[in-house]
Amino acid sequence: MDLEHQTMEMFLRWAAELGLSDSIDSSRSLDSCLGHSLSVADFPLAGGRGLGAVRELRKGELVLKVPRNALLTTESMVAKDQKLRDAINLHGSISSTQRLGVCLLYEMSKGKKSFWYPYLVHLPRDYDLSSTFGEFEKQALQVEDAVWAAEKAIAKSQSEWKEAVTLMKVLDLKPKFQSLQAWLWASATISSRTLHIPWDSAGCLCPVGDLFNYDAPGDDLNTSEGPELVIQTSSPKPVSTTHHECRNNAEEAGHVVETQSERLTDGGFDEDANAYCLYARRNYQLGEQVLLCYGTYTNLELLEHYGFMLEENSNDKVFIPLETSLYSLASSWPKDSLYIHQDGKPSFALVSTLRLWLIPQNQRDKTAMRLVYAGSQISVKNEILVMKWMSDKCGRVLRDLPTSLLEDTVLLQDIKNLQDPEVCLKQKETEAFGSEVRAFLDVNHLWDLINGDVIGLSGKAVEFSRKTNRIISKWRLSVQWRLRYKRTLVDCISYCNEKMNHLSST
Numbered sequence: 001m002d003l004e005h006q007t008m009e010m011f012l013r014w015a016a017e018l019g020l021s022d023s024i025d026s027s028r029s030l031d032s033c034l035g036h037s038l039s040v041a042d043f044p045l046a047g048g049r050g051l052g053a054v055r056e057l058r059k060g061e062l063v064l065k066v067p068r069n070a071l072l073t074t075e076s077m078v079a080k081d082q083k084l085r086d087a088i089n090l091h092g093s094i095s096s097t098q099r100l101g102v103c104l105l106y107e108m109s110k111g112k113k114s115f116w117y118p119y120l121v122h123l124p125r126d127y128d129l130s131s132t133f134g135e136f137e138k139q140a141l142q143v144e145d146a147v148w149a150a151e152k153a154i155a156k157s158q159s160e161w162k163e164a165v166t167l168m169k170v171l172d173l174k175p176k177f178q179s180l181q182a183w184l185w186a187s188a189t190i191s192s193r194t195l196h197i198p199w200d201s202a203g204c205l206c207p208v209g210d211l212f213n214y215d216a217p218g219d220d221l222n223t224s225e226g227p228e229l230v231i232q233t234s235s236p237k238p239v240s241t242t243h244h245e246c247r248n249n250a251e252e253a254g255h256v257v258e259t260q261s262e263r264l265t266d267g268g269f270d271e272d273a274n275a276y277c278l279y280a281r282r283n284y285q286l287g288e289q290v291l292l293c294y295g296t297y298t299n300l301e302l303l304e305h306y307g308f309m310l311e312e313n314s315n316d317k318v319f320i321p322l323e324t325s326l327y328s329l330a331s332s333w334p335k336d337s338l339y340i341h342q343d344g345k346p347s348f349a350l351v352s353t354l355r356l357w358l359i360p361q362n363q364r365d366k367t368a369m370r371l372v373y374a375g376s377q378i379s380v381k382n383e384i385l386v387m388k389w390m391s392d393k394c395g396r397v398l399r400d401l402p403t404s405l406l407e408d409t410v411l412l413q414d415i416k417n418l419q420d421p422e423v424c425l426k427q428k429e430t431e432a433f434g435s436e437v438r439a440f441l442d443v444n445h446l447w448d449l450i451n452g453d454v455i456g457l458s459g460k461a462v463e464f465s466r467k468t469n470r471i472i473s474k475w476r477l478s479v480q481w482r483l484r485y486k487r488t489l490v491d492c493i494s495y496c497n498e499k500m501n502h503l504s505s506t
């Protein structure tokens with residue numbers, strides 16, 4: 001049994017001893033907290049390590065219960081450590097998320113002496129959130145809004161780190177735990193793994209509960225005949241770093257509560273049970289990955305908060321630069337409602353605004369306004385103008401980007417080849433590398449490694465260091481993101497052209 005496997009077993013035993021369980025049967029063995037409903041498994045195409053169903057699960061069924069004493073929160077860490085308590089009390093001016101970040105690093109610095117050590121060793125060593133992107137990966141996003149969002153995330157992490165360093169110094173953390181690198185790790189851990197708790201806006205780290213991978217809301221609606229969960233959402237979308245909203249008043253009887261309401265999340269802290277309770281969001285077959293919904297996110301937001309994106313994401317939104325006069329006309333609709341759906345359809349608000357914008361000012365009478373607000377077309381002529389404008393605009397946006405969809409598709413394949421240890425890079429292949437691959441190899445000083453292998457005729461694949469592989473993964477994510485963006489614009493052009501053809505023939 002390899003080391004990873006052994007430490008995972010130790011972790012699951014430790015969790016069972018603390019009372020974590022995937023079963024409602026309280027007399028279960030203390031060898032592992034899993035095995036009745038779930039098991040840890042690898043899902044290479046959907047999040048990597050995750051939790052699989054070890055039996056058929058019914059929608060609404062309780063699948064994991066994590067008692068409060070196992071949760072890592074500022075409160076629970078402080079309660080176990082006088083020095084930490086004193087330092088936190090003295091330096092209360094930073095945000096609760098920063099406090100949790102410092103506590104996490106402090107706990108990590110204890111190594112095996114930490115109460116949560118069996119959990120902490122299983123945290124990822126690296127993350128791909130955009131706050132961890134270097135200049136190359138950031139620019140590879142190409143789209144101005146996306147580059148700007150990444151820049152903002154990077155700057156935010158840096159300024160939060162500077163503010164938190166004072167507390168880290170008081171705690172006398174070793175330099176490696178005080179570094180920006182360590183801070184980025186702690187912030188990414190908190191951003192991508194915390195669950196919502198009612199008593200701390202920073203949320204909690206939930207052993208085992210943070211092994212669930214993500215399922216977008218709305219993608220599960222047709223899959224079950226089971227009863228619906230009532231999730232009492234405090235806001236339609238979490239604004240804090242925590243992604244799970246509270247499922248208050250969850251009735252334990254049958255572990256199912258009745259119908260409707262917005263189902264953004266699949267669990268929450270249950271005051272009565274004094275535990276975090278997680279429920280199946282749909283029916284699952286044996287062996288299927290059990291997923292959790294962290295909230296409603298566009299791909300850019302997923303990249304920022306979680307370090308991944310979804311090729312198929314019904315919540316994705318593609319924004320294109322619009323004329324200022326159009327924005328001012330669109331005052332009835334918020335700016336962020338003017339977008340293109342991932343399947344290429346312009347949003348209701350965008351089409352409505354364009355309908356209005358594209359009729360001459362003297363024709364913007366009551367009748368036209370009424371039609372626009374009702375979501376109806378004003379006239380066939382106007383509708384054709386709208387579709388033509390959208391199609392031309394998307395075409396211009398695509399042309400203005402540094403690379404085409406086709407070039408990005410080839411690039412993505414080259415990146416996959418670079419990353420694949422099974423692929424041997426032949427000299428003729430490296431000669432065909434496009435300018436972006438060449439620039440990447442230049443910036444990261446990797447030519448020697450590539451040439452050494454090719455010229456050395458070793459016949460072996462090029463092996464990059466772990467650090468280089470991490471950078472390649474981030475770059476790959478950027479390219480995937482911009483490719484998805486471009487696909488949506490191309491689909492929008494097809495959608496508009498089809499509409500135009502249809503309208504012209506009527």
Ligand SMILES: C[S@@+](CC[C@H](N)C(=O)[O-])C[C@H]1O[C@@H](n2cnc3c(N)ncnc32)[C@H](O)[C@@H]1O
Pocket residue numbers: 045046047048049050124192193210211212213214215305306307308309
């Ligand atoms: C709460 S953790 C889930 C467990 C994680 N896979 C692990 O091994 O610890 C969230 C992270 O898992 C990954 N992830 C979750 N859902 C994913 C999905 N559908 N596709 C790709 N990665 C996903 C992302 O790296 C994300 O930041």
